[in-house]
Amino acid sequence: MTIARKKEFELDHKRWSGGITTQLAIWPEEADYASRRFDWRISSAAVEDERSTFTPLPGVHRHIMTLGGEMTLTHEGIRTRVLKPLSDVEEFEGEWRTTSVGRCTDFNLMLHAGFRGRIAPLHAADVTTLPSAPSEVVWYGIYFAADAKAAIRYDGYRVELSQERGDFVLISYRPRLCVDVMLSFSSSSFVPAVSAAVWRGI
Structure with a gap:
């Protein structure tokens, strides 16, 4: 991360x-x-x-x-x-x-060519499971559109972050080993962050 x-x-x-x-x-x-x-x-x-x-x-x-x-x-x-x-x-x-x-x-x-992905909003108080794509590595970026606190559960670990608007977090992981990656947010903004997921694919 x-x-x-x-x-x-x-x-x-x-x-x-x-x-x-x-x-x-x-x-x-x-x-x-x-x-x-x-x-x-x-x-x-x-x-x-x-x-x-x-x-x-x-x-x-x-x-x-x-x-x-x-x-x-x-x-x-x-x-x-x-x-x-x-x-x-x-x-x-x-x-x-x-x-x-x-x-x-x-x-x-x-x-x-050779890469696939998607971007999406991350809503406050939601828990989001990161994608498990048929790829050796998945990259998952989080761009903070507002000040927010994030709790990230990653392969049995828990990391708590306090991020400001304009900050960016990039997580790379092997989906077959880290299928329990999750995010949760607490913020005054309904959509405190947006995400971009990338993986190898046709």
Whole structure:
């Protein structure tokens, strides 16, 4: 389990055409997003422009959710969808011509071929069993959208965390050995965190 605080990410903001993006996790360890050499990447972005065009990413399958504010996504010639914060998830291909309308903060998962995954909100007071996928390793990232306390039960151990908004926790585990991984939250926010799960798959 790796814990990264918000202040650590503030030193690594990158600008894109519509705002600022923050890389939360990338794999493998020697991966480089700028040269598009990565298997998967988890990030959050602040969309500052009312209208923006997404960076083309051929060969990458994308998942996106808004954390605050609303976004209308248009995939040219395919579909248009309005994303409500901390609720709706849109999946699309990186080679699609995608534009957005609306200022917001979003949460992103990018996957190259050979990897699968999903993103989802984590509700306060719920207990969530982490996925048991047919893979040697599963990566599970938790991005805190509000201050929250988390209790993580991991293969017979219990870890209690106190996280601030903008913090990120990444857990990697072998699902056949750690099928009892669970999370619970206590927070004044109904949705204090969002998650991204990644595993190898077709």
